[in-house]
Amino acid sequence: MSQFTEIRNKLAFNIKHGNIQGSLEVAKATANFVDLIASSDGWTVASDLLKIVNDEGKKLTTALPLHATVANVLLQLMHIIRAEYYYAVNQSTQAVQRFVESCMNCEEIQEKKFSAQCPGLKDAILDHIAEYRTELDLSVDNITEQAAEQIQPGEVIMTIGRSSIVAAFLQAKKAAEHLSDFQVIVAEGAPQCEGVKMAELLAKSKIQTTLISDTNIYSFMSRVTKVILGTNLVLRSGGLRALPGAHMVGLVAHEHKVPVIVVAPTYKFSSMLSESHQSDNETFNLLANPKGVAKFKDGIIASNVKVLNPMYDFVPPDYVSQVVSNIGTYGVSHMFTAINELYGAVEESAKDLKMAVV
Amino acid sequence: MPPKDKEILKEKEVLQAVVVDDLLSTDFPFSGPKGLLRLANVRLLDYTLSCLSAAGVEQTLVYAAQGSEQLQEHVRASGWGEPGAMAVQVVACQGSLTFGDLMRELDARNAIQGDFFLLTADTVCTADLRPLLLRHRATCARDKNAVVTLAFAQAEPQHAARTEPKQLLLGTAASGRVLAHQRLDPDARNLDLPLDLILQGPGVELRYDLSDPCLAVCSLAVPPIFSDNFDFQTRDDFVRGLLLNEDILGHTMYAHILQDEYASRAHSLPSYLATSVDVIRRWTFPLTPDVSLSQVDRGYRLDVVFNICKQSDVSIGRSDVEDCVIGEGSVIGDNCRLRLCVIGKNCVIHDDVDLCGAVLWDQCVVKKGFKKSHFLAPERTVLSKNNDKSISVKVEERMDSVDSDTDSSEDEGEAADEVDEYENFFNEVQDSLERGFGEKVNTDDLVVEINSSRFANDIPANEVSLWVSKVVLGLPAALKKPPKDVLAYFRPILRKYVGKASADHLNCLLALEEVTAEGPAEAAKMLTLLYQMDVLEEDTIVEWFEESAGQQLRQQANMRKFIEWLQTAEEESD
Structure with missing residues (x-):
């Protein structure tokens, strides 16, 4: 003590x-x-x-x-x-x-x-x-300043779930140019469905907003000109640990050749290398409570069905075009260097904060 | 600034919780306190404390029937009760064995300052408890008699969480007030419900889809109730007693349903095994071994693909392992199939083993080719095909529906039992009232005696008025004294039990009819007395006479005269 x-x-x-x-x-x-x-x-x-x-x-x-x-x-x-x-x-x-x-x-x-x-x-x-x-x-200010460069008038932007920094980013663009018309398609981001709140937030700032379910991401992508994602972590490899469904959005955008912009302040830059490279002491993903997917009170489900609700999705670096952060905009290939500047080289911090196993 | 902070602290009420660690069920081969039983390799107390600390509880009192030193040591070692976090205090109560005893101990120590959470050490709950507390406070503001809000989780019939042989039937009013709380015998064909349920009008709910995690918010008044009623042993006794005594004690109870939240108890072997599976299937998240169950890291890491939650140094051969929690140093051989298992530290599982829903405590050995499901193996058990010392539960298809076929002889037996109870009650009340009349005992003391016989014989509240009236109205004949004296003496008792509800009035009239069946001439006299003493009201009497009174009474001249007089009196007063 x-x-x-x-x-x-x-x-x-x-x-x-x-x-x-x-x-x-x-x-x-x-x-x-x-x-x-x-x-x-x-x-x-x-x-x-x-x-x-x-x-x-x-x-x-x-x-x-x-x-x-x-x-x-x-x-x-x-x-x-x-x-x-x-x-x-x-x-x-x-x-x-x-x-x-x-x-x-x-x-x-x-x-x-x-x-x-x-x-x-x-x-x-x-x-x-x-x-x-x-x-x-x-x-936040440093990131939203870059909104004007990233979003052009007439664009159709897709995002998934709720992210306060993405919302701020879009609202900044709206505020800067009153006449600029761009529209946002928000995928709900099941099972938490925070996308509903995101759509509400955007609509309040008079942004033209469409809410779709995750199942329609593919069919709507053909209209989209840019994908903007929030994330939980940006890894050294440039891959993301983001909410479930983000992988699908990234994959579909890749397929349609739509650029994927990730908005992440430096405190979301992680020293983790990539999804597959995890030591005994780190876990990339977790299984969260299945209550978002099914209800425990339902006897047959709770007794006989294995219900899975993973907490995160891994978005491979290939699907990420750019990372917009408060210290500048990086191409994915530069993420390794950018994160090294924040954490020092991998070996230096390798022993920090590693849990003692009881 | 510092003095100001202190002032705020003084004014603010500390939010408390009481964890009752009563004796463990004999199902378990474990001698320590309940809180130290391992559920998915983590002590039960850690689940309880995690839930309470998440609810913002500032002080938790653990009342332990045994093993308080071990509990204390565990609390310290797991980093509970550090400054700035929830304070945890283990209170040793040697000699207290049951829930009720520990609650009386709590009352004796005067440790409670205000509303508090009350739960047992085996409660596993991931619900946010703050809405429950707010609900209780709002209820108390509306109903000054409210003392407790019980929390229930939802589990529909056929649910694996319904491990109790007798399932709960809960009746509530629209306000959430508990009107009925019964454990239904799966074989019972009849259902007795209190009349209150119907009299409450619209909004009454009868629910059979609940599980009871033994979790409640109580007001300051609750511990003294346990001290006043030394016969309350379990929490069910308390709930039942409060319901039966509602008119006497004047306390009301409310129910709160935890919507879509997980809450259960691991108090018996079946419920322990079912809760283990729930932990593995992550219904208790974030209370899982790999996430947050105490202040120290247990070193559990999750394999997301196969849902295997394991500590370091676990070696798994070429086996099919899925949905398991595996402790440090355990070894699993080749060609095994493990599903929904909890495996302790340093266990050895040889080749070709097939386990499902098993719980192995530390250092167990499972020999080659062993196959079994749904069992518990205590520490250091060696399991082989020829030597199986595990403790298993029969997993049967539970019959939750009421329409199961029952043996007719059982029915008769039950009916006979009930008659006995009523007879007992009748005789006991008669004895005490006869003695009371002879010795001129204070009627308040007689009320206490009647109540205790009523609990002892488990007489439903709505029937008490019938039986007490029968005794009182029969006494003049039994004692050979004039009815006027006897009834005048017992007037307070009649007034108490017959009360104001019309159902009770009808009961009293029914009793009158029965008592005077042999000498109907007495009936009119007694009825007049009851009317004069304000026990019965004219409306009820007239209504009863016209609708349900027996032929014998109707033909009585005295009776007709009295009724006519009543009717004219009523018209005049109108």
Whole structure:
């Protein structure tokens, strides 16, 4: 038990109970928590700080297994701490560059690293975390600014399910050019059918909206000029972990040669490599409660039928054309580099936040 | 700022929950407390606590009949009760064995501050409990007598979750108030329903598609009710007692149906096996071993394609394994077929084994070629074709419909039992009233005696007035005293039981008719007395006389005179 236990538990409780809602708010709250740890007196050298963040982070991610954003922010901030340490030690940006390049083969050095006393390290880390938090605050604005370039007048856009960032993206375009007529086709995204709420949201901002069921995605695709998807995670490979049905939308768009634009702020960029490359400690997908598909009270279903309701869909990188994020728009082939900049190389962060098996 | 925060804390009521960990069913080869029984390799208490912490409960009290140290140790080791999270307190109650005993212990310790969730350690529920609490509070604001809101899950007839031999029939008014709560004998041909159900008018619901997860929200008044009624042992006793006593205790109960949510109990072997399957099939999500069942990571990872939830170091040979939970270090051989199984830590399953719906606890060994389904194997069991020490349940086609063929002799036996109960009740009440009249005992004390015999003999509320009236009206003849004295003395009792409902008035008149069958001359005298003492009202008497009174009485001159007088009196007052 540490001095952060109480704050951590309260944070986990608030996220779990929806007092902190939406991945952006969750990301901000997690960054606040790390900021609190970094500004405390509980550490003197960087290795201590990394250890505290790692330990608290492990417990936080265990308590919140369904919020991948938490782990992303924690890992990105741990990378920031490492980078600041290198900068402080070498007092030169070139050293940081060298660090990033060299850590492919520096595992044994890692153990001894991060333990030197560096004056001014704490301030530097805190400044960098503050910068990160500002970036989070501005992330929605930075993304919606790009809406005008992405959506042209007269376009027919398809999306699936509900995503607040996609909604903001479309609304921004509408607000920027009052006369621009584009229309949106929303697939409901069964079994949660959040697409209904999405359509409501868009209709409120006077966007011409059509709601269809998932079964009609193929037949409507011929009219569509662009697919815009929200996602749960963007993997290093450029593939997506998105809501069920996204794979189908991607596949059908690919078939019709319709570009697929993914809107994802940096806190959705994951250090996970790809769907198939998962270690013992990571699970890409989950089986959620089948209650969305069938009702438990129905005796014959609950007693005799295996009802499956996977939580996510994997969208292969081939189906993704571009990723629009708050730090710019990337082609899928550049995702690996973009994510490396956020997390450091694969080997560096390989041991972070890995759960201790009880 | 800090002092201000403290003030807010003081004013705010702490939301509490009470988990009752009563004795485990003897079905289970397990000596520890109920909460430490493993369901899909995770302790039952973890399911309960996860559900409560998700509901925003701030303090949970676990009242344990046994093994409180083990429970305490488990709570600490699994990271429950850390600062900032839900506080968990294990209370040892040595000597308390039943649900009722533990509730009396709760009352004695005065640990409750306001409305609280009440559930047993074997309740598995994934529903959000906040709407249940809000519903209870809204009900209490409307009905000051409301003390408890019971939660029920839906499970239609023929459902695997209906493992109880006797299924629940629940009658509610439009407001959700519970009017009837019965466990139906599957062989019973008749159904007794309280008259209240019909008198309530439209909106009455009778439901037979519910399962009872033993989950409720209670008001502060509930623990004292257990202390006042030392004969309440189970929660069903409490519910039944509250219903029977509604007019005396003045407490009402409400029901809340958890729509499309999962809630069940693992209190018997059949229900334990059924709940295990529900966990595997993920109806309890997010309460599954791989997602969130405590503050520590259990290391369970899910294979989405085959729905196998396993810990590290599990080795599966070339076998057909699907829908299973498998603990650390277990080995499964080749050519096996496993379906819907829970396998503990370090189990060894040899080749050619075929299991379905099995639960193996830690370190079991299953020898080559073993085939069986729906059973529980305790720790370190060795199962082979010749030596099968597992505990199984017969999986039968459950007959949920009422029209199953019953043995006629059984029916008669039951009928005979019932007669005995009424006779007992009649005799007991007569004894206490005779003694009471002789010794001039306070009538309030006599009411208590009548109530206790009524519970002991399980007399339905609507019939009490009939039997009590019979005793009282028969007493003048039995004691050879003038009816006027006797009835005047027992007036409070008659007023209490005959009350205001017209059904009770008719019961009283029916009793009068029976008692005076041999000396009809007495009838008019007694009726006049009852009328003068305000026990009966003129409308009811006139109506009864014209519609249902027997020939013998109708021909009585005194009686006719009295009725005529009543009618004229009524007309005059009109």
